Amino acid sequence: MKGTINKKIPYLFIAPALILLCLFSLFPIFVALIISFTDIDLAGLADWSTISFIGIKNYLDVLSDPIFLKSILNTLFYVVFGVPLVIVCSLGIAILINYGKAPIFKAFRAVFYMPSVTNVVAVAVVWSYLYNPQFGLFNYILGLFNIPAVPWLQDPLMAKISLIALALWRAIGVNMIIFLAALQGIPKTYYEAAQLDGASDWKQLTKITIPLLRYAIFFVSITTMIGWLQFFEEPFIMTDGGPLDSTTSVALFIYRNGFQLSNFGYAAAGSFILFIAIIIVTLIQFRLQKKEVDY
């Protein structure tokens, strides 16, 4: 029968999707690479003759741009504190929910998952209100315990921590579900055997659960790290990178240079540096993962 199917048909099925993916995903990579070596800006958009090839000047400039360097340090801060927090919190909640037997525990999945499906802009707007130094709920609650008001978004260090708290709140849901799926894949017999041997809950957790979740932890840590490297909406809406650029992420730096200052070539160079960083980080993680499997 197979022979009678018109050979063109499969191509007709994949063509629309493939054309769109090529036009808006693959082709732009080459465009980005080319324009990162040019000085294209708003004028160049209207008249191509004003664009000139300037070699690696954009890369040299961006790497010596103090705001870019600051945004790299900020992004590293987000990654270093954000990734472990996301893993520990989402794994912890997943283990607790999985441990529960009553049907009510299924409802907890929905409650903890909810923040991650809601609109990031709306959520950031709400959190800005909660963080408000005078009228915010958080400082009011602290006040009830006689704790002095915290400058949530006004202090350079505190602002970064506040943004991490919001992003963590949003990130728990999806990762918790991934961990739950993995937890349900662990055969019950392992635990039964361990209980017969009199192993404590803690022993079962550290000797059975965590080692068997290695793949899920690896998956979550890679996706979370890539997500934090591209951290954008929260600083964009809540602090616009301030105070004193202390919350500017690399992604926000690229957006600002590309679309607010229209320095397309310069922003493209910045975006390539981010791309390379993401590739390197991913490769390192794969390396580390392989090593762990060895013993």
Added chain:
Amino acid sequence: MKANQYVNNQRSKQWILGIVLTIGGFLISIPFIWMILSAFKPESEILQIPPTMWPKDFTFDNFSYLFDNMNFGKYTFNTIIVVLCSFIGLFLNAMAGFAFAKYEFKGKQPLFYLVLATMMIPGQVTMIPVYLILNQLQLTNTMAGIVLPGLVGAFGIFLFRQFMSTIPDELLEAARLDGASEFRVFIQIILPISKPILAVQGILTFIAGWNSFLWPLIIANDESLYTLSVGLALLKGQYGGNFGLQMAGSTFMVVPIIIIFLLFQKHIIEGYTISGMK
């Protein structure tokens, strides 16, 4: 004796767990609770210290202001258009997934790897060139420009392929013997069988469309093209001090999603298991 003690022990553990998770769930929900309650307070009550939990003067003024003075009706309309268009994208993803699952053709493997490769490209790298490309096509500041770049996605194609490759070939052969065209086979056989994955993807597509923010922000200069997210970000910029208005806008954006999510959460959450995201 010992067994009894074990059961009691287990029961108290379950209770402690339940209490811990309830407290955690409450803490997680505070921003939502606070947002919804504040949306119904007049501005004077919002700025009151100490804050009231439950609105004393329950009011819909914040919401009516959004629609009367802030164009939220137009933003809602645009958002719904974006959502509807994204369902066309969903259909295109399903078509591609079907072809990759059920046909043999030249270049299938490399083309599929090409699709997967696009998953790894970060949005920041493509956003500037895509803007330039759309500018060349004269599509900036149009609905098409907002919708086209995100229409199809590698992840969706991948999930459809995974699911559809489990459908037995005999079903397709039977339909073909009856003289059905390949496209009819897809519409009348494949799509109905793929309901579980369609449901998951449909809900996620709806949520993504409803929440779309960055791309409409970049492409739309004209207020008449703004989506709700963009309008809300604008509102925060213009009415930074008016929290009642901001909370009403946020509530209007978030509550529909929460309702849809609560109705379909079982499908969404279990969808992760279908998709083999273990």
